[in-house]
Amino acid sequence: MESFFSRYRNPMILGMVLLLQVFGLAVQVKRPIDPRKPEAGSVRMIRLWISGVITPVERVFVATGNWFGQSWHDYLNIGGLRRENRELREQNEQLRIQQAQMAEDAAQGRRLQALLDFKQHFVSQTVAAQVIGSSGTELSRILYIDRGARDGIRSDMAVITPDGVVGKVKDVFPFTAQVLVMNDASSGVGALLEKSRLHGVVKGTTTGDLTLEHVMVDEKVEPGERVLTSGGDRIYPKGLPIGTVAQISSGNDLFLNIHLKPAADLNRLDEVLVVTQPQLAQADSENPVKAADILAQRLPGITQKPAESTAGVKPGPAGNSAVSNTKPTPSPAKPKVVKPPVKTVPQNEPAATPSPIATPASTPEPSATAPEENKPQ
Amino acid sequence: MNAAVIYTSREEIEVYRFNFAATLFIPAAAVLLQSYLPVAFHGRLHFFDVFDLPLLVTIFFGVARRNPIAGSITGCLIGLAQDALTHNYLGLFGIAKTFVGYGASSLATRIDVENPGSRFLITVGFYMIHRIVYVLVQRGMVLQDVPANWLHSIGAALANGLLAIVVFAVLDRFKQRA
Numbered sequence: 436m437e438s439f440f441s442r443y444r445n446p447m448i449l450g451m452v453l454l455l456q457v458f459g460l461a462v463q464v465k466r467p468i469d470p471r472k473p474e475a476g477s478v479r480m481i482r483l484w485i486s487g488v489i490t491p492v493e494r495v496f497v498a499t500g501n502w503f504g505q506s507w508h509d510y511l512n513i514g515g516l517r518r519e520n521r522e523l524r525e526q527n528e529q530l531r532i533q534q535a536q537m538a539e540d541a542a543q544g545r546r547l548q549a550l551l552d553f554k555q556h557f558v559s560q561t562v563a564a565q566v567i568g569s570s571g572t573e574l575s576r577i578l579y580i581d582r583g584a585r586d587g588i589r590s591d592m593a594v595i596t597p598d599g600v601v602g603k604v605k606d607v608f609p610f611t612a613q614v615l616v617m618n619d620a621s622s623g624v625g626a627l628l629e630k631s632r633l634h635g636v637v638k639g640t641t642t643g644d645l646t647l648e649h650v651m652v653d654e655k656v657e658p659g660e661r662v663l664t665s666g667g668d669r670i671y672p673k674g675l676p677i678g679t680v681a682q683i684s685s686g687n688d689l690f691l692n693i694h695l696k697p698a699a700d701l702n703r704l705d706e707v708l709v710v711t712q713p714q715l716a717q718a719d720s721e722n723p724v725k726a727a728d729i730l731a732q733r734l735p736g737i738t739q740k741p742a743e744s745t746a747g748v749k750p751g752p753a754g755n756s757a758v759s760n761t762k763p764t765p766s767p768a769k770p771k772v773v774k775p776p777v778k779t780v781p782q783n784e785p786a787a788t789p790s791p792i793a794t795p796a797s798t799p800e801p802s803a804t805a806p807e808e809n810k811p812q
Numbered sequence: 813m814n815a816a817v818i819y820t821s822r823e824e825i826e827v828y829r830f831n832f833a834a835t836l837f838i839p840a841a842a843v844l845l846q847s848y849l850p851v852a853f854h855g856r857l858h859f860f861d862v863f864d865l866p867l868l869v870t871i872f873f874g875v876a877r878r879n880p881i882a883g884s885i886t887g888c889l890i891g892l893a894q895d896a897l898t899h900n901y902l903g904l905f906g907i908a909k910t911f912v913g914y915g916a917s918s919l920a921t922r923i924d925v926e927n928p929g930s931r932f933l934i935t936v937g938f939y940m941i942h943r944i945v946y947v948l949v950q951r952g953m954v955l956q957d958v959p960a961n962w963l964h965s966i967g968a969a970l971a972n973g974l975l976a977i978v979v980f981a982v983l984d985r986f987k988q989r990a
Contacts, residue, residue: 439832451885458892462902485896488840493848566855568897571846572905573861573968574946575898578851605899615899620958641961703855 468584468607475584478606490579490611493568497581525563528597528708535676560712561595562586566704567611576619576643576701578602582709583610591670593710599676599698600624600664601707612709617677618643618701625667626677628660637662637677637695643702645678647693654691656683662695672710828876828987835873838983839890842869847897862968864939866890868979870909871938874916875925876987887913901954908945912938928977935976939969 440447461481468475468483508517564586568579582588584607594601594614602622605613615622618639626637626647633656635649647662660680666673678695686692830838842865849860870890874883891909895902916938924930947960 438829440829455885458889462892479902481892481902482896485893489844489847489897492844496848496852566851568847569850569861570898571843571848571850571861572864572894572898575900577897577899579847579897613899619899621899621956641959642964700855702858704851705854 469609472584476590476607478608482606483608486579486608486611490568490581490608493579494581494611497565497567531597536674560710561708562588562711563706564588564594564612564709565706566614573641573643576602576616576622576639577605578614578616578704578707580612580614580707580709581610583608583612585609587711588612588709589711593671593675594707595671595675595710596699596704596707598700599678600671601699601701601704603670604709614707616701618645618697623668624671624677625665626662627665628656628680629663630657630660631655634665634667635693645695645697647680647695648690650691650693651689652685652691656680656691656693658683661698826989827878828989830873830876830986830988834986838986839866839869839873839886839893842866843890843893843897846894862971863975864942864968864972865979866894866905867909867912867939867942868935868972868976869983870913871916871935871976872980872983874913875920875934878917878920880914880917883913883915883917884910885913887911900950900956904946904949904954907949908942911945912942915941928981931976931980932973936969936973939972940965943969 458481461484462479465477466480466483467473467477505517562582564580564582566578567581570577578601580588580594588604588607590604590607592604594603600617602614602616602619605615607613616639617624617637620639620641622639624637625634627634628647628650631654633650633654635647637645637647639645650656658680662677662680664671664673664675664677676698678697680693681696682692682694684692846860846863846865849857851858870883870887873886877883877886887909888906891904891906892902894905894909898905916934919925919934925934943960943965947958950956950958
């Protein structure tokens with residue numbers, strides 16, 4: 436009997452040639468993520484296709500697994516307890532974030548109180564997402580989450596857990612999104628050491644480890660010291676835990692080799708929070724600051740200003756810690772009540788209603804974008 | 813004395829084919845499992861990203877079909893699908909797996925690739941070739957100077973070699989004599 440392949444050989448070769456060309460086109464052509472929202476950006480067609488094929492199946496797997504698990508627990512008549520437990524856990528996660536913020540506030544005083552307000556303001560605006568897939572290779576530490584452009588997710592949004600930073604959103608699809616985990620070799624996070632206030636860049640390695648780079652060999656760094664986001668990369672809100680210093684050694688050049696233990700368990704991520712409103716630019720426009728005022732704040736001996744004229748000036752959150760390690764001068768400005776913006780809470784988002792805190796408004800620090808490898812868009 | 817080393821005879825070489833469903837389903841399942849398993853069960857299988865199921869499928873189809881063109885195309889398509897799930901350029905895995913598909917098909921016409929020992933060795937060898945091609949393309953074409961951890965790669969190659977013995981035995985059920 437003539438086989439299927441030999442019988443339809445010519446049409447199949449034709450189909451294959453056409454398919455290859457279509458693939459070639461798909462590789463080159465970029466398509467809007469959501470045709471109704473052109474501002475949402477575009478993504479390569481083949482990524483859209485493959486993601487469209489793979490992620491629904493993964494969603495079904497996850498949903499099926501959850502359904503079976505849920506059914507089993509319902510069968511045992513603890514469905515209500517489980518639901519309550521889930522709600523409490525979400526509440527607990529939110530409280531842990533707030534607790535971390537408050538602890539930092541108490542430790543660092545008024546200067547970081549402004550920073551805390553900033554962080555609370557932005558971290559509270561998050562979308563909860565479930566991890567549904569990965570790149571499946573160590574060569575690209577990518578996760579897929581079940582939230583996409585339709586949920587307000589955009590590229591370069593920070594992704595965190597209550598324990599610490601996870602990474603940032605890379606490509607966004609209508610219902611899913613890619614997350615570049617911070618231990619990928621091509622990722623970079625602007626960071627600072629909690630005690631010494633030294634700045635550096637946290638980078639991943641090919642083996643999935645985290646290193647803190649650009650810290651000079653003559654600086655004093657202690658194992659166990661916490662490493663936080665500096666906010667300088669304008670992706671991650673300032674003050675979020677990245678990890679702790681695990682090992683320090685002298686590097687080949689002028690910088691220390693600092694290995695970090697990540698705060699979040701990057702290998703066992705289940706649910707994550709996407710920070711949807713890290714709008715530093717908005718803070719800029721809300722609190723315009725003159726260069727002379729910043730200078731007056733940092734160098735009070737050079738530029739003296741009467742209290743009335745500085746009343747509207749917003750002192751910087753850390754005396755611009757990206758630039759200086761010195762302690763900032765206390766500001767004479769009166770505290771200002773900053774109300775969190777009204778927002779719509781997306782589905783599954785932990786209810787976060789940060790109370791207004793009387794703080795001096797913050798001055799955004801200058802950009803300190805982490806260096807990046809040659810990467811595709 | 814010159815003696816030709818003959819690993820197998822022409823008569824022993826058998827060419828297999830796969831039905832259409834298996835041709836589509838097996839690579840798709842490999843890519844899907846490779847993406848899903850590292851995050852399954854709350855990340856308890858995160859170590860699975862050491863394995864490369866799509867590579868094993870590429871090798872398996874290559875050696876079974878013994879047709880370099882088919883092996884190349886299979887490797888190319890599986891590699892592109894794998895690339896699409898990463899954040900890197902499309903073609904890094906595609907090029908590496910095209911080489912592997914071609915190489916596996918060519919090698920299968922010369923040596924016996926049916927017993928577990930040779931399957932283990934072939935997989936270890938092709939894993940390293942795959943890794944070397946990937947790094948070369950990544951550094952030479954994409955200009956990403958990502959350090960390669962070769963010791964880790966060797967360990968991963970051995971792990972994939974062991975997994976290949978099991979996976980190939982399962983996939984043998986889908987083979988049909990051509």
